[in-house]
Amino acid sequence: MNNFTDLAESLAAGTITSASLVERCLAQISDPQGEGSASFTKVYAESARASAAANDKLRLAGRAPSPYAGIPISVKDLFDIAGEPTPAGSVVLADAEPAKVTAPAIARLLAAGLIPIGRSNMVEFAFSGLGLNPHYGTPRSPWDRETGRIPGGSTSGGAVSVSDGMAIAAIGTDTGGSCRIPAAMCGIVGYKPTARRIPTIGAFPLSTTLDSIGPLADSVACCAILDAIMAGETPAAPAPMSLTGLRVALPANFVLEQMENEVAQAYANALAALEAAGAKLVETAFPALDEIAPVQAKGGLNVPEAWATHRALLAIEGNAERYDQRVRARIERGGSIPAADYIDAIRARARVIAAMDLQTRDYDVLAMPTCPRVPPAIAALEADDDAYGTTNLLMLRNTAAANFLDRCAISIPCHVPGEAPVGLMLMGETMGDARLFRIAAAVEAALAE
Numbered sequence: 536m537n538n539f540t541d542l543a544e545s546l547a548a549g550t551i552t553s554a555s556l557v558e559r560c561l562a563q564i565s566d567p568q569g570e571g572s573a574s575f576t577k578v579y580a581e582s583a584r585a586s587a588a589a590n591d592k593l594r595l596a597g598r599a600p601s602p603y604a605g606i607p608i609s610v611k612d613l614f615d616i617a618g619e620p621t622p623a624g625s626v627v628l629a630d631a632e633p634a635k636v637t638a639p640a641i642a643r644l645l646a647a648g649l650i651p652i653g654r655s656n657m658v659e660f661a662f663s664g665l666g667l668n669p670h671y672g673t674p675r676s677p678w679d680r681e682t683g684r685i686p687g688g689s690t691s692g693g694a695v696s697v698s699d700g701m702a703i704a705a706i707g708t709d710t711g712g713s714c715r716i717p718a719a720m721c722g723i724v725g726y727k728p729t730a731r732r733i734p735t736i737g738a739f740p741l742s743t744t745l746d747s748i749g750p751l752a753d754s755v756a757c758c759a760i761l762d763a764i765m766a767g768e769t770p771a772a773p774a775p776m777s778l779t780g781l782r783v784a785l786p787a788n789f790v791l792e793q794m795e796n797e798v799a800q801a802y803a804n805a806l807a808a809l810e811a812a813g814a815k816l817v818e819t820a821f822p823a824l825d826e827i828a829p830v831q832a833k834g835g836l837n838v839p840e841a842w843a844t845h846r847a848l849l850a851i852e853g854n855a856e857r858y859d860q861r862v863r864a865r866i867e868r869g870g871s872i873p874a875a876d877y878i879d880a881i882r883a884r885a886r887v888i889a890a891m892d893l894q895t896r897d898y899d900v901l902a903m904p905t906c907p908r909v910p911p912a913i914a915a916l917e918a919d920d921d922a923y924g925t926t927n928l929l930m931l932r933n934t935a936a937a938n939f940l941d942r943c944a945i946s947i948p949c950h951v952p953g954e955a956p957v958g959l960m961l962m963g964e965t966m967g968d969a970r971l972f973r974i975a976a977a978v979e980a981a982l983a984e
Contacts, residue, residue, distance in 0.1 A: 748765060841865070
């Protein structure tokens with residue numbers, strides 16, 4: 536039972552305690568046969584136990600700060616937590632000056648009584664969609680553990696912490712798909728909000744333009760509740776919208792290229808379920824989608840913005856060699872991008888957003904595969920720089936479109952349990968988060984039938 540609504544009811548009824556939830560998660564983390572050591576850079580065992588005991592006492596006294604108080608979550612390693620350094624998956628910042636203030640998004644969760652169980656592992660500085668980290672290890676997707684498949688990135692440890700029951704939910708960031716890709720690779724739900732809704736202050740930046748903060752969990756409702764808390768809104772499970780007559784646009788260009796057979800089959804099955812539930816599916820091309828790649832070809836927005844963040848750190852003697860060299864190479868590319876190209880990208884993005892808004896105005900939601908591939912083997916990507924680069928771009932392609940378009944998007948599992956994980960991504964409108972959650976809740980129910 537990992538649904539926030541059910542947990543809240545059980546905590547209120549006294550049939551479970553926060554202490555029992557925390558101990559259950561800590562047991563999973565410490566299991567020597569599990570993924571705990573690769574999924575976390577730091578575990579808050581003692582503080583989590585103390586927080587659980589405090590929340591249980593508050594609830595007994597009728598003073599719980601929220602219905603969700605006492606539920607353990609993992610927090611991505613790039614969030615500021617007062618009194619601790621913020622390594623962001625690196626060794627360069629492992630001993631940095633401690634943060635003075637907790638990131639607002641995390642502070643809001645703490646105020647609601649959520650309990651951080653630990654800092655989750657991630658791609659160094661969040662700059663990849665695959666999940667590999669040469670410093671702290673790479674947690675394995677729950678599918679085909681024997682082979683060792685990627686967890687997706689950059690919120691790699693967060694996704695595995697949820698799939699393996701080491702946390703009830705995870706808080707991550709999403710610049711090009713870093714909540715949705717790992718959710719798809721690990722068979723859970725991942726959400727990217729309209730970026731401006733949740734303050735990104737106190738989250739180590741990758742791209743100040745494209746960064747957003749989102750949750751990963753076992754259900755749409757859990758993600759909606761966490762999203763609302765971080766946005767400063769009233770949390771509640773979304774009421775599913777009727778799928779009868781819902782206008783679902785299926786992009787015929789861009790998002791289906793190089794799609795693996797397993798993904799194609801799961802996607803087709805998902806669409807059949809939506810159609811059976813009464814949704815009106817319309818396959819159509821969206822020319823604006825084809826304009827994204829040319830804008831990004833010269834580095835787009837994230838590469839020069841990452842360079843602006845890292846250039847001083849890289850200039851310190853000895854630091855460059857301590858970076859993940861694949862991450863470093865992508866960041867350093869930003870040093871050769873002219874300011875004019877960056878400004879061109881900003882202007883082009885505005886044009887593409889306006890064009891896409893016009894092209895989608897007759898539809899309620901867009902649906903597409905979250906990623907065109909199932910999780911590839913970790914070893915193959917560790918051994919081959921070219922395979923790493925091409926796979927990374929492919930895995931990010933569909934999800935990054937939502938960040939570029941400044942929209943909200945969610946990944947929902949759509950594969951047959953036990954088979955390779957596949958995500959169905961739903962993309963809403965800018966600031967259409969509440970409506971997207973209602974649609975996603977209905978889609979989730981339809982896929983479960």
